[in-house]
Amino acid sequence: xxxxxxxxxxxxxxxxxxxxxxxxxxxxxxxxxxxxxxxxxxxxxxxxxxxxxxxxxxxxxxxxxxxxxxxxxxxxxxxxxxxxxxxxxxxxxxxxxxxxxxxxxxxxxxxxxxxxxxxxxxxxxxxxxxxxxxxxxxxxxxxxxxxxxxxxxxxxxxxxxxxxxxxxxxxxxxxxxxxxxxxxxxxxxxxxxxxxxxxxxxxxxxxxxxxxxxxxxxxxxxxxxxxxxxxxxxxxxxxxxxxxxxxxxxxxxxxxxxxxxxxxxxxxxxxxxxxxxxxxxxxxxxxxxxxxxxxxxxxxx
Amino acid sequence: xxxxxxxxxxxxxxxxxxxxxxxxxxxxxxxxxxxxxxxxxxxxxxxxxxxxxxxxxxxxxxxxxxxxxxxxxxxxxxxxxxxxxxxxxxxxxxxxxxxxxxxxxxxxxxxxxxxxxxxxxxxxxxxxxxxxxxxxxxxxxxxxxxxxxxxxxxxxxxxxxxxxxxxxxxxxxxxxxxxxxxxxxxxxxxxxxxxxxxxxxxxxxxxxxxxxxxxxxxxxxxxxxxxxxxxxxxxxxxxxxxxxxxxxxxxxxxxxxxxxxxxxxxxxxxxx
Amino acid sequence: xxxxxxxxxxxxxxxxxxxxxxxxxxxxxxxxxxxxxxxxxxxxxxxxxxxxxxxxxxxxxxxxxxxxxxxxxxxxxxxxxxxxxxxxxxxxxxxxxxxxxxxxxxxxxxxxxxxxxxxxxxxxxxxxxxxxxxxxxxxxxxxxxxxxxxxxxxxxxxxxxxxxxxxxxxxxxxxxxxxxxxxxxxxxxxxxxxxxxxxxxxxxxxxxxxxxxxxxxxxxxxxxxxxxxxxxxxxxxxxxxxxxxxxxxxxxxxxxxxxxxxxxxxxxxxxxxxxxxxxxxxxxxxxxxxxxxxxxxxxxxxxxxxxxxxxxxxxxxxxxxxxxxxxxxxxxxxxxxxxxxxxxxxxxxxxxxxxxxxxxxxxxxxxxxxxxxxxxxxx
Numbered sequence: 001x002x003x004x005x006x007x008x009x010x011x012x013x014x015x016x017x018x019x020x021x022x023x024x025x026x027x028x029x030x031x032x033x034x035x036x037x038x039x040x041x042x043x044x045x046x047x048x049x050x051x052x053x054x055x056x057x058x059x060x061x062x063x064x065x066x067x068x069x070x071x072x073x074x075x076x077x078x079x080x081x082x083x084x085x086x087x088x089x090x091x092x093x094x095x096x097x098x099x100x101x102x103x104x105x106x107x108x109x110x111x112x113x114x115x116x117x118x119x120x121x122x123x124x125x126x127x128x129x130x131x132x133x134x135x136x137x138x139x140x141x142x143x144x145x146x147x148x149x150x151x152x153x154x155x156x157x158x159x160x161x162x163x164x165x166x167x168x169x170x171x172x173x174x175x176x177x178x179x180x181x182x183x184x185x186x187x188x189x190x191x192x193x194x195x196x197x198x199x200x201x202x203x204x205x206x207x208x209x210x211x212x213x214x215x216x217x218x219x220x221x222x223x224x225x226x227x228x229x230x231x232x233x234x235x236x237x238x239x240x241x242x243x244x245x246x247x248x249x250x251x252x253x254x255x256x257x258x259x260x261x262x263x264x265x266x267x268x269x270x271x272x273x274x275x276x277x278x279x280x281x282x283x284x285x286x287x288x289x290x291x292x293x294x295x296x297x298x299x300x301x
Numbered sequence: 302x303x304x305x306x307x308x309x310x311x312x313x314x315x316x317x318x319x320x321x322x323x324x325x326x327x328x329x330x331x332x333x334x335x336x337x338x339x340x341x342x343x344x345x346x347x348x349x350x351x352x353x354x355x356x357x358x359x360x361x362x363x364x365x366x367x368x369x370x371x372x373x374x375x376x377x378x379x380x381x382x383x384x385x386x387x388x389x390x391x392x393x394x395x396x397x398x399x400x401x402x403x404x405x406x407x408x409x410x411x412x413x414x415x416x417x418x419x420x421x422x423x424x425x426x427x428x429x430x431x432x433x434x435x436x437x438x439x440x441x442x443x444x445x446x447x448x449x450x451x452x453x454x455x456x457x458x459x460x461x462x463x464x465x466x467x468x469x470x471x472x473x474x475x476x477x478x479x480x481x482x483x484x485x486x487x488x489x490x491x492x493x494x495x496x497x498x499x500x501x502x503x504x505x506x507x508x509x510x511x512x513x514x515x516x517x518x519x520x521x522x523x524x525x526x527x528x529x530x531x532x533x534x535x536x537x538x539x540x541x542x543x544x545x546x547x548x549x550x551x552x553x554x555x556x557x558x559x560x561x562x563x564x565x566x567x568x569x570x571x572x573x
Numbered sequence: 574x575x576x577x578x579x580x581x582x583x584x585x586x587x588x589x590x591x592x593x594x595x596x597x598x599x600x601x602x603x604x605x606x607x608x609x610x611x612x613x614x615x616x617x618x619x620x621x622x623x624x625x626x627x628x629x630x631x632x633x634x635x636x637x638x639x640x641x642x643x644x645x646x647x648x649x650x651x652x653x654x655x656x657x658x659x660x661x662x663x664x665x666x667x668x669x670x671x672x673x674x675x676x677x678x679x680x681x682x683x684x685x686x687x688x689x690x691x692x693x694x695x696x697x698x699x700x701x702x703x704x705x706x707x708x709x710x711x712x713x714x715x716x717x718x719x720x721x722x723x724x725x726x727x728x729x730x731x732x733x734x735x736x737x738x739x740x741x742x743x744x745x746x747x748x749x750x751x752x753x754x755x756x757x758x759x760x761x762x763x764x765x766x767x768x769x770x771x772x773x774x775x776x777x778x779x780x781x782x783x784x785x786x787x788x789x790x791x792x793x794x795x796x797x798x799x800x801x802x803x804x805x806x807x808x809x810x811x812x813x814x815x816x817x818x819x820x821x822x823x824x825x826x827x828x829x830x831x832x833x834x835x836x837x838x839x840x841x842x843x844x845x846x847x848x849x850x851x852x853x854x855x856x857x858x859x860x861x862x863x864x865x866x867x868x869x870x871x872x873x874x875x876x877x878x879x880x881x882x883x884x885x886x887x888x889x890x891x892x893x894x895x896x897x898x899x900x901x902x903x904x905x906x907x908x909x910x911x912x913x914x915x916x917x918x919x920x921x922x923x924x925x926x927x928x929x930x931x932x933x934x935x936x937x938x939x940x941x942x943x944x945x946x947x948x949x950x951x952x
Contacts, residue, residue: 006474011394014384014444018403021441025418028425103317106310118314120553125321127545129502131519131526132538136324138530139331144341146327179321230409237411239505244526254413261417262508271421274414285409292405464644465677467664469742470694483681566725 026278033271034064044268068272078273081251082280088167088242088252089235092174096182096231097224099175104186104223105216108193119187126180134173134244141169141245165247173241174231181230189223190216222291229288233281253277325542332535349536359537362521365432366501369517373439374497380440381447381496382489386477388448389455407445415442416509423510430512438510439500446499447492454488487556494552498545584794585809586619593656595620595778596641596746601650603636603802610636612802613650618746623772623779625789628799629825634782637799638748641780642671654745665694670744674751676735678723684710684734685719691742709737712771729760736768740775747772749781753788765791786826790814798822814873820950823871830877830917832870833952836862844949846870850913852891857945869950876946877919879907880939881930890941893917895932907932909940 035044072078107118125133140146141164148160163169193216201211239254246252253273260270332350336343353359384404391397407415419438420430428434458481466476482489504519511517518537525534586592594617603611611633618624626634639645640652643664652659659667670691678687689706697705710716713733723731732752739747752768753761769792772779783789789796790810797807798821806813806822817823820831832854834846839862846854846868854870862868884890896916897908900923907919917940932938 003473007391010383011387011391011400014380014387014404014448015396015400017380017441017444018384018400021419021422021437022403022407023399025422028421029414029418032421099317099320102309102313106312106314106317109307109310110314116557120549121318122321124546124549125325127498127549128325128542129519129538129545131502131504131522132328132541133324135522135526135530135534135538136328138526139535140324140327142530176320176324179317183317233409234411237413239413240523254411257413257417267421270417274417277411278414281409281411285406288409289402289405459675459677461673461675461677462679464642464664465671465673465738466679466690467644468642468671469691469738470665472663472665475694480679484679566722 029271029274031064032268033068033275034066035268035271036063036065036067037266037268068268069276071269072272072276077251078256081253081256082276084251085236085238085253086280088170088174088250089232089238092171092178092235093182093228093232095171096175096179097228100179100182100186100227101224103179104183104190107183107187108190115191119184122180122183122187130177131240133177134241137169137173137176137245138164141172164245165250167246167250169245170242170250170252173245174235174238177241178231178235182227185226185230186220186223189220189226193219222295225291226288226295229284229291233284233288236281237277328535329539329542332532332539334532334535337532349532350540352533353536353540356533358516359518359521362516362518365515366518369432369435369439369507370497370500373436373443373500374493376436376440377444377447377496378489378493381444381492382451384444384448385451385455388452404445404448407442408449410442412503412505413509416506419506420509430510430515432511432515435507435511435515435517438506439496439503442506443496443499446495447489450492450495451485451488454485458485491552494548501541501545584621586622587617587795592619594618594653595622595655596780597653597656598637598641599651599653601637601640601647601652603633603640603645604648609802611640611647614802614804615650616797616804616807618778618780620778621776623769623792623794624781625793625796626780626782626799627786627789627796628784630784632799633802634784634799635750638671638750638780638782641746642669642748643667668744669746669748670739670742671748671750672735672739672752674754676723676731676755678731678734678738680723682722683719684715684721684723684726687723687734688738688741690738695742705741709741712740713737728755728757729764732756732764736771740777744777746778746780749779751783752781753785754783761788768792790826798825800825816948817871817950820869820871820952823948823950828874828918830872830874831950832872832947834868834870836864836866836868839864843944844868850891850911850915853888854947855888855944856947856949858949862949867952869952870947871950872942872947874906874918874920875904875922877917877940877942879909879919879921879930879932880941881932881936883939884941886941889944889946890939891917892937892939895934895936895938898932898934907938909938 032044037044103122107115107122110118138145142148143160143162143164145164147163148157151157152160163172197215197219198211201215202208206214237254238252239258242250242252242255243258246255254277257270257273257277260266260273331342333345333347334342335346335348384400388401388404416438419434419441423430423434423437462480462484463473463476466480467473471479502519503517504523507517507520508523511520518541522534522537525531596616596618598614598616598618601611601614602609614633614637626637628634636645640647641659643659643662647660654668679690682690685706688709689702692702692705706719707716710719713736715730715733715737718726718730718734723734726734732755736752739749753764756764765788768779781789781792790813793810795807795809796813798805798813800821805825806818808816808818813822813826817826823829823831832846832848832850834848834854836844837847837853838845839858841859841861842857844856844858844862846856848854856870878884883892891911893909893911895907896910899906902923904920904922907921909917909919911917919940
């Protein structure tokens with residue numbers, strides 16, 4: 001086998017795999033989002049067959065329509081679900097940044113021999129199951145849960161607070177689950193930073209706070225962008241957290257998609273919901289990829 | 302550096318880690334609770350671990366999950382390593398941009414979309430949903446994580462090592478296998494572990510792509526949790542946490558020990 | 574050609590018309606995109622020669638070496654080894670071995686495994702490998718380190734292992750990419766002589782790439798001075814230093830004072846230039862130049878004498894002011910400013926402990942040089 005053939009094979013194996021199992025499925029979602037619901041297996045129309053022949057194909061193509069998308073605009077449920085997903089993801093991202101930044105900053109300023117241990121402690125929860133970590137909060141946030149028991153024991157409250165099955169529980173769940181994604185890029189950006197820059201700024205007359213805002217913060221911006229995107233993007237499409245911690249009125253698009261698919265068995269609408277979700281996420285994903293590519297380039301240079 | 306480890310920094314680190322670890326600790330503690338009520342402490346007991354071991358549905362699900370994780374992690378490591386080699390080594394070919402997009406996009410793709418799209422693919426391919434389709438799905442999304450991990454190691458790999466092997470008579474393939482692979486092995490192993498735990502944890506994609514008789518452990522836990530919180534679930538979760546934590550700690554200790562030994566040897570060499 | 578320097582060479586196949594080149598590089602061009610790294614370059618290297626490719630970074634010397642090793646393919650031209658075209662022969666089938674700049678020792682193998690790696694690829698029998706490895710390690714004085722891993726070695730030890738590994742397959746030609754670049758100055762000076770001795774004793778052909786002219790001058794039989802993908806001059810160290818063929822080479826190797834001038838008188842024996850600074854330069858050139866043509870005289874600092882009084886002959890002498898001086902122990906360096914403003918560098922060997930003449934800043938001094946001290950360069 002020649003060098004060119006080997007090279008071709010090397011590229012072709014992962015390339016074809018990703019084409020078949022990642023890219024083609026997206027086109028299927030896209031196509032089925034224009035189909036009609038049908039009580040059959042598979043539950044949509046038209047079903048394209050390789051044996052159909054060109055004329056039948058053209059006929060079936062004519063059956064595709066924008067009906068599902070019209071349906072999404074007619075029922076305010078969907079619009080509200082998108083809006084509420086974005087709101088919940090945004091608030092959670094902001095909260096995660098507020099908690100993650102001091103944590104990452106503290107870690108980056110820790111004595112050097114402590115840092116690997118601290119980093120491992122941040123990564124460790126990430127290795128444990130997502131589902132388990134969300135489950136852990138149910139026992140804490142319930143009406144008779146540990147948080148209420150603790151607060152009542154302290155005497156802060158007389159009546160148990162209702163936290164579970166509200167948006168607040170969803171915020172807590174998302175921040176908790178995605179905090180490592182926020183902390184790690186922030187830590188990487190802060191740890192890399194040259195300590196003497198701060199000293200130079202102070203030497204030139206900045207107070208410590210001013211030095212932070214004028215030097216540390218701008219230099220950690222790539223880490224902030226990466227961390228926020230890593231929290232925001234999956235949070236928008238989150239299903240498990242709103243399902244287990246949120247209330248029946250907690251609208252999130254991932255959950256809507258799940259319900260359309262598994263409960264209503266309306267695959268075409270579920271596909272339309274997925275297509276729109278992807279369109280919404282294109283902007284943050286592109287921003288994220290752009291920053292990632294820039295850091296990658298800076299590293300390899 | 303110590304002087305910057307101020308009170309504020311210590312507090313934020315302690316508060317951050319308390320937030321990360323208290324829920325998990327409580328979960329573990331209450332798995333040893335005698336009472337059926339998860340949140341009322343009624344004395345120490347291991348009865349829920351016994352219940353867990355008698356729950357055949359749970360054990361079946363665990364066996365399914367283990368098989369899926371082993372197969373998909375191994376396949377994902379092979380494919381992901383290939384993808385990383387292509388990303389780092391083959392700098393110019395038609396469709397490279399699309400390729401790197403396909404490698405990086407699944408990292409941030411909402412699981413519901415990945416799951417739905419794969420299901421539609423399996424339907425279009427007339428593939429019955431079984432344990433096999435779950436393996437395919439898990440392989441696809443975890444190979445991208447493996448590719449990222451291996452890629453970051455491969456970028457810093459000194460190409461001249463491979464050239465030296467060729468210079469001494471190895472074909473390019475043999476040079477990769479005898480020199481490059483052993484040197485980047487820690488990253489490949491880390492990638493395998495990541496793929497394994499990703500598969501172990503996944504609920505959403507498995508729910509879309511699995512069929513009857515292929516219920517994974519997260520799917521089983523999820524359906525039990527929906528019915529109500531029981532200490533038995535705490536016990537299952539504790540076992541899982543213990544397994545994964547032990548594996549991660551062992552891996553990092555081995556890694557650290559070899560690094561320390563290496564550093565010591567380098568110091569000796571400099572002195573001698 | 575008259576003899577240059579004080580070393581007479583008995584080994585000079587390049588001046589023998591009947592000698593056949595071992596490596597023959599013919600009109601080789603290598604482009605990376607728009608950038609031409611090696612530009613239509615031809616060169617012959619002879620058996621048992623220690624050949625140095627010298628140039629600044631980016632001049633194409635490493636690309637040329639990598640083409641010899643087979644890691645890059647020329648866009649045009651051919652490379653012949655003993656008359657056989659190497660084009661299309663992959664690195665692992667070429668009878669040459671390379672010592673890498675970073676040494677490229679395999680970190681997961683012991684010193685012995687590294688040295689024996691190439692032999693193992695040849696499917697040599699195990700006892701024979703062990704014997705050869707032991708022999709090689711003895712050669713580079715690393716026998717007691719056979720069981721160590723590369724990270725347990727110092728920089729100098731790694732360099733020796735890399736050398737032993739490259740020599741183990743007994744290649745026809747050894748390619749060395751900046752072999753001493755990673756060593757500190759003292760170790761580098763010692764190793765230079767060790768390398769030349771080794772090359773001589775083993776009777777091998779060495780091609781070394783370096784940016785360090787001192788290294789090239791010390792070790793090489795011949796030096797090719799490279800710039801922008803082309804060879805500017807190929808010659809022995811003494812020729813490159815004493816008889817550079819261009820302003821570029823004269824300026825690149827060592828330090829030199831350049832005087833531009835117009836030919837006022839010329840015959841086979843002597844040529845006289847009138848410099849724009851207003852003094853006459855008379856020198857032995859060996860060929861007759863056209864009156865009125867522009868030439869440059871190159872003059873190395875150590876060939877200029879510095880005196881307080883005007884030399885008796887009055888020829889090739891010019892007055893100036895001491896502008897800067899540095900005492901370096903073995904010699905002193907003067908920067909003398911001529912009345913025209915031009916700065917001339919001169920170095921004087923401190924032959925006795927108390928100098929016969931003492932100079933200080935702003936002294937008026939005379940600079941003078943012999944008629945055969947300079948080299949005539951065309952502009």
